Amino acid sequence: SAAANADNWRYAHEEFEGDVQDVFAVAFKEYVEDNSDHTVQVYRFGELGESDDIMEQTQAGILQFVNQSPGFTGSLIPEAQIFFIPYLLPTDEETVIEFFNTSTAINETFPELYAEQGLELLKMYPEGEMVVTLDEPFTSPDDLRGKNIRTMTNPLLSETYRAFGATPTPLPWGEVYGGLQTNIIQGQENPIFWIESGGLYEVSPNLVFTGHGWFTTAMMANQDFFDGLSEEDQQLVRDATEAAYEHIIEHISGLADESLEAIQEASDEVTVTRLDEEQIQAFRERAPQVEERFVEMTGDRGAELLEQFKDDLEAVTNE
Amino acid sequence: MDMNEEDVAEQHYRSTLPGPLGVVDTWISKIEAMILAVGVILMAINTVANVIGRFVFGESLHFSEEINRILIVMITFAGIGYAARHGRHIRMSAIYDALPTGGRRWLMIFICLFTALVMFTLCYYSIGYIQTTYSRGRVLPSLSIPVWIMYLWVPVGFTITGIQYLLTAFKNLTSRDVYLSTHVVDGYKDTETEV
Amino acid sequence: MTTIIISIMIVLLLLGFPMMIPLVTAAFVGFYMTFGGTGQMETLIQQMLGGIRPTALIAVPMFILAADIMTRGQSAHRLIDMVMSFVGHVKGGLAVSTAASCTLFGAVSGSTQATVVAVGSPLRPRMLKAGYKDPFTLALIINSSDIAFLIPPSIGMIIYGVISGTSIGELFIAGIGPGLLILFMFSIYCVMYAVIKDVPTEPKSSWRERLTAVQKALWPLGFPVLIVGGIYGGIFSPTEAAAACVLYAVLLEFVVFRSLKLQHIYTIAKSTGLITAVVFILVAVGNGFSWVISFAQIPQEILAAVGINEAGPVGVLIAISVAFFVACMFVDPIVVILVLTPIFAPAIAASGLDPVHVGVLITLQVAIGSATPPFGCDIFTAIAIFKRPYWEVIRGTPPFIFMLILAAALIIMFPQIALFLRDLAFR
């Protein structure tokens, strides 16, 4: 196409250079720029404000694309907080990827919810399994009693840790390292690559794989913008998204192991605990309390979505 | 405790607007002062309670943060009008200070009119922003209060500030001295206010 | 567009507009030019309100409130008396006491102005009576109050931490080393000055008097313990430390010393609220401004133009120092932090510098700038409080400025001055 039709699209996400969302955004950008005359400007964490801000800017049409984790979308789409409910996603990576590929909730229900907010949901994808780090290894909810676990400011996530027996303690990201070092908090949860890049293992060396959830994120476009694109450009965006998704699935599959290796290389203090099925069961039994809170917050629609999630989960785990 | 000059001046403040408008404006000033004081006290209580909650009961109040967010908006936008009344906004007065009184008076009139214009413009767009926020239905996650409600005070604060600068422009037009606000004559004491 | 925005800002600033106006006008024009009209102005409002959203900002009104309660009560006096009883009799001891009192009170107060008021007001008459010249006395008070800006808590550090996403707790701890270094330099100068000018010494306090002074200051000494110990020992986050300070100040002045009555709380809270609002509206418009320059990728443009990408870490630090120092000669320190930090953010990130190290240096530059002629808010505070002419207030500053610049150079060359305590506490 002619250069006269070339647009500059703006794309903001919530993470730093080289993190998963950034890798996704750059892959999207490269595909678009290789296959058309359009350009994509990527804005990283903090450049245009916080997560809520870039979302509003996308709704206002200033940004064309945004990557926001559903957990942060809770104030706009309460149902999106469903990803904070523990043990609603499979634990092993292969099944998780299959879940994201086939789930009705993810591929049909969520696009409708986002559409109500003027957003074209292009892709939901997993960033990594949530790993809990603590000042000592733990295997049961009893071990977590009296432990301050850092959470993001989200009532449902707090509920999860309350259900697990711990004391949820909201703290901004900037204070997490120091908070662990000085024992204001005794633990936190994050995908393993953040534990590595943030050096959190230096101050909170006991890694526990609880299997309770995956850090999930979503990439979307302003709907008016997307609807106004030519058929050809819409296809371009879809293809670029798909290309970025495939790239990211490959990227994260090695990432967790690499990060863990790097952590173990860097520190002798680190312990790794993978809960067995029986131990997981003790935590899983606490999940209904969080589900109740979720339904309380989201009403019938939330309850339906929860059912759908469970059906989808069953479909992939029974195969 | 001794009251300092500013405390005393604030206590004796009366609006320069004539008649019933003046009465209303004086009351607005008292309300602003009350929002500032009560806002800070509530913020202190809320923050202290959160600390005590964590230490004594081992549980942070997760709505505490959102209450403080609401209070910050209240304090800031009640305070800008109040600061305008008492000539307390931070300014840098290089060229301004070098001018003779007559020149300073005209410059001050220009400053006040332009500032008022900016305030009214911001008021206009903040109303638009509130409407947009209202239509999107965003809520504070813990308190479940719609976000637009806590912003209602924003356009009010801009309007009151704008009116104060208009009144100051008028005061400068009708007097020989240079006024920073309707009550504060420009002088060394009041050229700079800073934390 | 860059040139237009910056010109608008500088012209309006120099004309004497309230500082929020140059920032918001520049942002408005930036939005207008970027989006070709007023269609996206609501995002300016969004970003202004987003600017005052971070919870860490709550520490600002809390520290101001605690300092305001103490300044109006007795704590400040008791701290000064204690310092005086120990070093008052040494040659230059009164001057050293003034510097040390500023440092100690700075460990309570987040702002230089509060320190100028709390320490400068009672000590200046004593120094003049003892034979120190007024220009020296004024310069000492103004510049020692800068130490208060580096010693935790510091409003400048809170604002920098919020904008740059740096841990405020770490910044606080990292400020202590440089603060003490500067106190040390000032003390040497004070002694030299007293010896050269042969200023008579104060009568020496007896150990009994010292003990009484320490006992009286014991309660106020709890503040540095609360803040530094609380953060260092992992008991408090900075915001919690601020809340604890308020609680402690209330207990002290209202219950223990009974220097204030309950009805005074209203006046004090109102005055705190007013200062908070005046600062936070700047934080708000500053955030709107930084959004539009970030959206238009202006920092990258400016930094590339000055060739910062080839400068290396030390070059970046020197560039930052010069920029903040010069800007603070004309503009309020908080505005400078608000405007310049986002501009330098890409260079800081790319240089691999420790953001805490950079933050301490920026805080120091901002403190120096606000005491440096031609303009500086501490100078104007001193003019206002002591009712002295401008020339007299600034005449004694050059030696102090020299020492402060030397301190900045040392911090650039030896990051450990700032990072040593931080590493001990947090690494």
Ligand code: NA
């Ligand atoms: Na301080």
Ligand code: NA
């Ligand atoms: Na200066």
